[in-house]
Amino acid sequence: MNRLSKEDLSQMNQNYFQSLDKEKLVEVAGNLHSLAVEQLEKLEQNSSNSSLPPSSDQFKSKEKVPSLELEPTGSETSASESKREDKQVSQESEKPKNKGFGKKLPGKQAGAKGIWRTSPLVASQTVAHHPLSCASCNSRLEIDPQAKPYMGYYVLELEKLDSGIDIKCTLHHYYQATCSCSHHTLSKPLTGYISVVEGRSKDLCLQEYGLVGPMLATFIASLAMRYRMSRPKIKELLDDWIGVSLSVGTIDRCIREVGIACSPVVEELIVELQSAEIIHLDETPWYEKGKYRWLWVAITSTIAVFHIGSRRKQELLRLISEAFVGWLVTDGYGAYSNYPKRQHCLAHLIRKAIALTTSVDKEVADLGQWLLEELRELIHSLATGGGDKDESDSNPARQNPCLPIGYGNRA
Numbered sequence: 001m002n003r004l005s006k007e008d009l010s011q012m013n014q015n016y017f018q019s020l021d022k023e024k025l026v027e028v029a030g031n032l033h034s035l036a037v038e039q040l041e042k043l044e045q046n047s048s049n050s051s052l053p054p055s056s057d058q059f060k061s062k063e064k065v066p067s068l069e070l071e072p073t074g075s076e077t078s079a080s081e082s083k084r085e086d087k088q089v090s091q092e093s094e095k096p097k098n099k100g101f102g103k104k105l106p107g108k109q110a111g112a113k114g115i116w117r118t119s120p121l122v123a124s125q126t127v128a129h130h131p132l133s134c135a136s137c138n139s140r141l142e143i144d145p146q147a148k149p150y151m152g153y154y155v156l157e158l159e160k161l162d163s164g165i166d167i168k169c170t171l172h173h174y175y176q177a178t179c180s181c182s183h184h185t186l187s188k189p190l191t192g193y194i195s196v197v198e199g200r201s202k203d204l205c206l207q208e209y210g211l212v213g214p215m216l217a218t219f220i221a222s223l224a225m226r227y228r229m230s231r232p233k234i235k236e237l238l239d240d241w242i243g244v245s246l247s248v249g250t251i252d253r254c255i256r257e258v259g260i261a262c263s264p265v266v267e268e269l270i271v272e273l274q275s276a277e278i279i280h281l282d283e284t285p286w287y288e289k290g291k292y293r294w295l296w297v298a299i300t301s302t303i304a305v306f307h308i309g310s311r312r313k314q315e316l317l318r319l320i321s322e323a324f325v326g327w328l329v330t331d332g333y334g335a336y337s338n339y340p341k342r343q344h345c346l347a348h349l350i351r352k353a354i355a356l357t358t359s360v361d362k363e364v365a366d367l368g369q370w371l372l373e374e375l376r377e378l379i380h381s382l383a384t385g386g387g388d389k390d391e392s393d394s395n396p397a398r399q400n401p402c403l404p405i406g407y408g409n410r411a
């Protein structure tokens with residue numbers, strides 16, 4: 001079944017409906033009904049009944065949900081705080097943008113001369129996209145060999161060869177066709193998930209229409225994330241070594257698009273975390289565009305999941321839900337304290353023992369020294385496979401002693 005677009009709907013009117021025979025009218029009504037159902041379901045979606053993040057709820061309701069991400073370290077969120085935030089946001093939006101010597105927005109400035117390609121792209125192949133059925137009445141459409149495309153765009157795509165990599169340029173042509181019911185149907189590049197972030201000037205939409213193909217975009221994202229290259233460095237590398245000229249803005253967009261495309265993988269990893277026997281959890285301060293946030297990490301022997309948010313307990317539940325029944329290895333942060341199967345991280349205990357050894361009270365310093373030696377001995381036995389063999393293997397330190405042992409060896 002076709003998905004009706006704005007152009008399709010604009011062609012439909014009283015005269016068009018009256019011109020259709022009963023069979024086609026039923027088909028058109030079916031398409032309109034599907035669209036109405038789809039839109040209604042979309043309207044009713046929120047974080048409690050779909051995979052939408054809770055942060056998207058505030059865009060759907062007038063009442064602002066207290067933001068977790070903008071919140072300071074404290075655990076309470078008062079109404080006055082969110083009001084203050086609202087006020088701040090509205091004040092910011094009222095501010096005149098880009099006046100005088102104020103901070104410039106990234107990207108091309110308004111009125112600045114644009115930069116175009118010095119040499120046009122040359123496609124090695126052309127792909128034709130014809131509409132296969134009428135968007136209105138679903139009748140099959142014939143391909144007209146004389147038809148001219150109404151739009152087209154180039155796509156640069158990376159191909160992995162036995163002897164290395166190659167960049168291929170493809171021209172995509174899109175056609176329209178007229179049905180016997182008089183409806184014009186356009187073939188269009190497909191669009192996917194739309195990422196909405198508060199404060200961003202334009203929503204980011206995953207779509208076929210774009211200069212960079214999925215494999216090349218993944219390669220660019222890999223250079224940025226895995227190989228830690230800056231956007232200008234990636235631009236330089238692509239230009240010098242692969243002969244692909246892309247703007248820093250396009251490179252940045254590719255990295256963000258790949259990030260969005262990876263979100264289902266993160267959800268899968270979070271599900272996998274639930275069945276792990278041992279999870280190491282930690283959190284550390286994280287500044288993002290000057291905002292104070294927390295970076296959480298949950299690590300098992302095969303998975304590492306990072307999450308940026310506030311320091312509240314709810315963030316912990318996003319990583320390990322109540323379904324997790326294994327061992328949690330953490331530091332002494334209070335958010336973990338209610339979890340029944342928790343082991344205090346040995347590296348943190350050693351640090352505390354070291355602090356005790358420096359005490360002015362000799363008795364306390366001696367206790368610290370004793371504790372330190374005992375802990376190091378314990379770690380040494382675990383690392384060398386010694387210790388009590390009868391002990392159950394459910395002990396997290398035995399199964400996953402990498403962190404404390406690394407520390408112990410250094411010490």
Ligand SMILES: [Zn+2]
Nearest residue numbers: 134137179181
């Ligand atoms: Zn038709």
